[in-house]
Amino acid sequence: MRQSFDLFFVSSNNHKYKEAKIILDSFGINLGFFKYELEEIQSSSLKEIAIKKATNAFQKYKKPIIVEDDGLFINSLSGFPGPYSSYVFKTIGNKGILNLLKQNRQAKFISIISYCDDKNSKSFEAQIDGVISKKQNGKGWGYDPIFIPKNSKKTFSEISDKNSLSHRFKALKKFSNWYLHKLESNDQ
């Protein structure tokens, strides 16, 4: 039997979808997946990149969709890798990042969730502060083995509650508040 979804997540990244699905399930939103690598514009603004990805995704699938653009911003590297996080992970990876850092290890993850349908285009931004660990700890995906969220001693890879405190959780929570309200108003 085919399942029917309220909303679709468009991304090339299975990890992002899996986390988004768990988070939105907890708000009662049933999230489907279109696995597709959307073209990314060159921009220093995550929001601009996310909005463009969302518009393109809606034009392609003609269904209510969300996309997400993330960046890891490291203070002592003036915000690098920021909007280039995906490319930097694929090239120098966590080892390369660790080699670049000295004392100041402050960093933050930012998530932008962009929604698009035939009437609306909306974006929601959230961040989580933290530090970059001295070595890789745990077996998570992406930068999880080197990112320690504020008030924790463990990396994202080592904690069990990442999905209730991450940048993704916070941005999706803002999105859900808006989206569920929109559905309610449409029903009246």
Ligand code: ITT
């Ligand atoms: P899209 O197809 O959705 O664009 P992507 O992997 O290219 O997938 P981004 O452009 O948003 O996604 O890249 C951000 C990169 O930052 C991503 O590839 C990961 O390496 C990393 N990243 C983002 N969120 C993360 C998280 O929660 N934990 C670990 N790494 C994360």
